[in-house]
Amino acid sequence: MADLAATLSQADKNLDNSLERLSDLIRIKSISTDPAFSDDCRKAAGWLVGTLEDIGFEAGVRETTGHPMVVAHQAGREGAPHVLFYGHYDVQPVDPLDLWTKDPFSPGVEELTPGRKVITGRGAADDKGQLMTFVEACRAYKETNGTLPLTVTILFEGEEESGSPSLKPFLEANADELKADLAMVCDTGMWDADTPAISVSLRGLTGEEVTIKAANRDLHSGHYGGNAANPIHILTSILGDIHDADGRVTIPNFYDGVHETPDNIKSMWEELGPPKDFLEDIGLSVPSGEKGRTILERCWARPTAEVNGISGGYTGDGFKTVIPAEASAKVSFRLVGDQDPHAIRRNFRAFVEERLPADCSAEFSQHGTSGAIQLPYDAPELADAQKALEDEWEKPAVIIGIGGSIPIVGDFRSMLGMNSLLVGFGLDDDRVHSPNEKYDLRSFHKGIRSWIRIMDALAAGQ
Amino acid sequence: MADLAATLSQADKNLDNSLERLSDLIRIKSISTDPAFSDDCRKAAGWLVGTLEDIGFEAGVRETTGHPMVVAHQAGREGAPHVLFYGHYDVQPVDPLDLWTKDPFSPGVEELTPGRKVITGRGAADDKGQLMTFVEACRAYKETNGTLPLTVTILFEGEEESGSPSLKPFLEANADELKADLAMVCDTGMWDADTPAISVSLRGLTGEEVTIKAANRDLHSGHYGGNAANPIHILTSILGDIHDADGRVTIPNFYDGVHETPDNIKSMWEELGPPKDFLEDIGLSVPSGEKGRTILERCWARPTAEVNGISGGYTGDGFKTVIPAEASAKVSFRLVGDQDPHAIRRNFRAFVEERLPADCSAEFSQHGTSGAIQLPYDAPELADAQKALEDEWEKPAVIIGIGGSIPIVGDFRSMLGMNSLLVGFGLDDDRVHSPNEKYDLRSFHKGIRSWIRIMDALAAGQ
Numbered sequence: 001m002a003d004l005a006a007t008l009s010q011a012d013k014n015l016d017n018s019l020e021r022l023s024d025l026i027r028i029k030s031i032s033t034d035p036a037f038s039d040d041c042r043k044a045a046g047w048l049v050g051t052l053e054d055i056g057f058e059a060g061v062r063e064t065t066g067h068p069m070v071v072a073h074q075a076g077r078e079g080a081p082h083v084l085f086y087g088h089y090d091v092q093p094v095d096p097l098d099l100w101t102k103d104p105f106s107p108g109v110e111e112l113t114p115g116r117k118v119i120t121g122r123g124a125a126d127d128k129g130q131l132m133t134f135v136e137a138c139r140a141y142k143e144t145n146g147t148l149p150l151t152v153t154i155l156f157e158g159e160e161e162s163g164s165p166s167l168k169p170f171l172e173a174n175a176d177e178l179k180a181d182l183a184m185v186c187d188t189g190m191w192d193a194d195t196p197a198i199s200v201s202l203r204g205l206t207g208e209e210v211t212i213k214a215a216n217r218d219l220h221s222g223h224y225g226g227n228a229a230n231p232i233h234i235l236t237s238i239l240g241d242i243h244d245a246d247g248r249v250t251i252p253n254f255y256d257g258v259h260e261t262p263d264n265i266k267s268m269w270e271e272l273g274p275p276k277d278f279l280e281d282i283g284l285s286v287p288s289g290e291k292g293r294t295i296l297e298r299c300w301a302r303p304t305a306e307v308n309g310i311s312g313g314y315t316g317d318g319f320k321t322v323i324p325a326e327a328s329a330k331v332s333f334r335l336v337g338d339q340d341p342h343a344i345r346r347n348f349r350a351f352v353e354e355r356l357p358a359d360c361s362a363e364f365s366q367h368g369t370s371g372a373i374q375l376p377y378d379a380p381e382l383a384d385a386q387k388a389l390e391d392e393w394e395k396p397a398v399i400i401g402i403g404g405s406i407p408i409v410g411d412f413r414s415m416l417g418m419n420s421l422l423v424g425f426g427l428d429d430d431r432v433h434s435p436n437e438k439y440d441l442r443s444f445h446k447g448i449r450s451w452i453r454i455m456d457a458l459a460a461g462q
Numbered sequence: 463m464a465d466l467a468a469t470l471s472q473a474d475k476n477l478d479n480s481l482e483r484l485s486d487l488i489r490i491k492s493i494s495t496d497p498a499f500s501d502d503c504r505k506a507a508g509w510l511v512g513t514l515e516d517i518g519f520e521a522g523v524r525e526t527t528g529h530p531m532v533v534a535h536q537a538g539r540e541g542a543p544h545v546l547f548y549g550h551y552d553v554q555p556v557d558p559l560d561l562w563t564k565d566p567f568s569p570g571v572e573e574l575t576p577g578r579k580v581i582t583g584r585g586a587a588d589d590k591g592q593l594m595t596f597v598e599a600c601r602a603y604k605e606t607n608g609t610l611p612l613t614v615t616i617l618f619e620g621e622e623e624s625g626s627p628s629l630k631p632f633l634e635a636n637a638d639e640l641k642a643d644l645a646m647v648c649d650t651g652m653w654d655a656d657t658p659a660i661s662v663s664l665r666g667l668t669g670e671e672v673t674i675k676a677a678n679r680d681l682h683s684g685h686y687g688g689n690a691a692n693p694i695h696i697l698t699s700i701l702g703d704i705h706d707a708d709g710r711v712t713i714p715n716f717y718d719g720v721h722e723t724p725d726n727i728k729s730m731w732e733e734l735g736p737p738k739d740f741l742e743d744i745g746l747s748v749p750s751g752e753k754g755r756t757i758l759e760r761c762w763a764r765p766t767a768e769v770n771g772i773s774g775g776y777t778g779d780g781f782k783t784v785i786p787a788e789a790s791a792k793v794s795f796r797l798v799g800d801q802d803p804h805a806i807r808r809n810f811r812a813f814v815e816e817r818l819p820a821d822c823s824a825e826f827s828q829h830g831t832s833g834a835i836q837l838p839y840d841a842p843e844l845a846d847a848q849k850a851l852e853d854e855w856e857k858p859a860v861i862i863g864i865g866g867s868i869p870i871v872g873d874f875r876s877m878l879g880m881n882s883l884l885v886g887f888g889l890d891d892d893r894v895h896s897p898n899e900k901y902d903l904r905s906f907h908k909g910i911r912s913w914i915r916i917m918d919a920l921a922a923g924q
Contacts, residue, residue: 215744228750229750232771233769237701285821287689299686306785307695307698309784310774312773321768330776359745403686403687
């Protein structure tokens with residue numbers, strides 16, 4: 001049986017060295033999008049392999065057509081659950097460099113406000129600091145107990161900031177090796193500086209482009225106006241019909257597979273309220289959308305239909321009295337629960353087709369299809385992780401969702417059949433992707449401790 | 463009292479010389495849009511002054527900042543009505559020259575089909591041939607009777623094919639001189655080769671651009687979708703609301719000033735039916751628009767609301783899941799009867815404003831404002847002209863409308879307070895603005911005779 005208190009104490013003792021190791025990693029300029037830094041990316045991968053080997057992982061640099069992956073394995077106690085931990089070692093470019101107050105690749109610790117220390121440098125938060133919380137948790141666990149509580153596979157990617165072109169082929173080619181009972185990802189944030197959060201859902205997406213066609217050419221509205229079908233009218237009329245007065249989507253069967261959020265989760269979200277200045281920051285004051293739902297529920301647990309682009313007729317300066325031959329729109333649906341992205345596409349197309357008047361046709365093209373991700377609210381791993389985080393932060397962990405999609409999480413689900421537990425310690429003011437990126441020392445330290453507790457809880461809860 | 467039969471006979475005798483004079487005018491390369499032909503434009507104006515003086519007009523070349531106008535006056539019999547005749551001496555460019563089977567400026571007469579002779583050359587129909595029908599009518603009338611039946615002012619413009627930039631300033635500066643009881647314009651066509659037509663109405667126009675604004679910047683639809691107002695939705699919903707299920711415009715008071723077309727005119731239009739292949743030519747088979755109206759009524763006597771352009775969000779290749787900060791549309795209203803184009807603009811703006819949800823705003827900009835033109839269906843001049851045309855063509859003249867606008871006719875109405883009688887002898891196959899333009903010799907000959915009869919009838923009907 002592992003000694004949790006001793007493991008946490010070991011992590012505390014290690015902290016200065018943990019920080020030194022993180023600093024070593026930040027010093028490597030692993031900017032994935034710029035070919036000038038290819039060697040640095042490879043260097044970062046190699047550094048990670050060495051670090052993982054140092055704590056007992058069987059680790060290797062694995063080639064792709066782009067920057068290499070790092071894959072590492074270490075068996076846990078007999079019969080322990082198997083987790084796949086994902087992170088990325090590549091970072092965003094640093095321009096504009098003159099806005100940095102310190103060299104982005106010379107990390108240091110500074111006091112942001114009295115008592116609040118932060119680690120500075122590119123990648124401090126995204127994602128080097130975050131992935132190192134898990135690595136250092138493994139180190140303390142191993143040093144204290146001799147064995148990890150879980151069988152751990154680690155996958156570190158070097159192309160997350162440049163579109164992950166190698167990821168799907170790599171998952172496909174190494175599915176058997178990478179498949180685990182659960183994926184864990186450390187690339188998200190806390191709810192606020194004191195409140196840990198677990199992201200359990202990500203919305204899926206169906207993207208469609210529709211073009212309505214009528215006459216065989218653009219027409220003069222004086223000669224034909226009043227008699228010739230105007231594709232802009234047809235398009236606006238159809239799109240104007242997609243929402244009812246309550247903000248619900250009117251496409252038949254659209255809500256098939258949408259489940260009501262459990263009351264306890266809804267209550268939690270009601271208490272949380274929307275993020276500070278969520279609407280005010282974008283110049284709005286009143287939420288639009290589906291009636292009778294909170295902002296958080298709408299963002300995390302309700303599907304949407306949004307027109308992302310529309311065009312037709314004359315759109316330049318001045319005026320042209322034209323009835324265009326066609327008009328088109330790009331429409332996307334954010335999906336939740338068990339909504340079938342293919343069914344949504346079919347139903348949308350039927351919705352349009354049914355509304356076409358005589359002589360008019362619609363052409364469709366497909367842009368993006370991904371199902372929603374949902375770790376069941378009653379999953380035992382979730383309860384375990386929640387308890388572990390509450391023990392560490394002395395405040396209940398909140399269960400949240402993500403309004404957009406994270407491709408890797410979808411790929412884990414669709415290609416490897418795994419759910420993901422998304423726990424991260426980033427804060428809203430981390431300035432990821434911007435100059436003067438930082439990671440709170442507290443996030444790093446308590447992040448390490450959190451992973452120790454989570455691993456321990458998952459092993460015990462098995 | 464004038465001798466109508468003798469006047470018509472004189473026109474017949476003159477025909478060869480009339481044709482020679484028209485050919486002289488066609489030979490002058492008066493392409494107004496190309497500065498290389500400025501001298502030719504001036505030459506055409508001078509030629510017209512000489513020709514008009516030759517038949518007793520007091521005529522002059524009148525300077526503008528562009529090509530000159532020709533203005534001529536001749537008093538008719540004591541107390542005769544006063545008409546202003548308008549035409550234009552400038553022509554379209556001739557490119558692509560290699561598609562012409564003959565030199566565009568070397569006019570000739572050729573037999574198109576057995577018995578059907580046409581005058582070829584640029585401007586043969588538009589508008590040199592047409593304006594010369596009136597000039598030659600005056601000549602025959604003067605030669606036979608010594609006096610014109612009407613007091614005639616002539617205005618020939620040299621910039622009609624290049625946007626008429628000098629016309630409004632010239633009308634304004636010479637309003638007293640140009641104002642008459644009625645304007646007559648010869649720049650339109652027959653219904654078909656055997657059926658003369660009088661155009662009595664032109665639709666007006668109110669052009670508006672509306673931009674709907676919501677958030678202060680473009681938003682990610684994952685993060686904000688479901689909560690942030692989407693200006694494309696608001697715009698499409700408002701525009702989708704502008705027509706009801708019967709194709710009527712729903713803007714309050716939109717139909718104020720729209721008068722029902724008299725039954726006899728409606729019956730005439732029903733008998734005419736739509737122009738041959740009106741919809742088929744543009745790839746359509748079913749007319750859209752207001753229910754319970756014929757195609758011709760919709761085009762000539764009913765107002766419309768058309769969206770001529772729409773844009774918002776991402777419209778490039780591929781897909782971007784953006785909720786845009788704004789979306790905009792260009793909307794035009796074709797107006798009839800006594801609809802007030804300014805009231806239409808105000809009512810449209812109110813219609814939009816009323817439908818704006820919280821946090822959203824609309825910005826408007828104005829594009830074009832012109833009232834409809836309508837010569838009353840019971841105007842005595844109309845009955846006179848109809849009778850005159852029927853006598854000449856041995857077929858009743860049809861009363862038609864024009865779906866678009868002709869700026870000069872609107873300017874005569876708004877600046878000089880005159881109605882216009884639009885009678886022309888062009889045919890659908892005249893290839894105006896295209897290579898191998900022609901004017902039927904029959905149009906020219908019977909056109910001259912038609913104006914003799916119309917002038918005579920207007921003088922008698924006074």
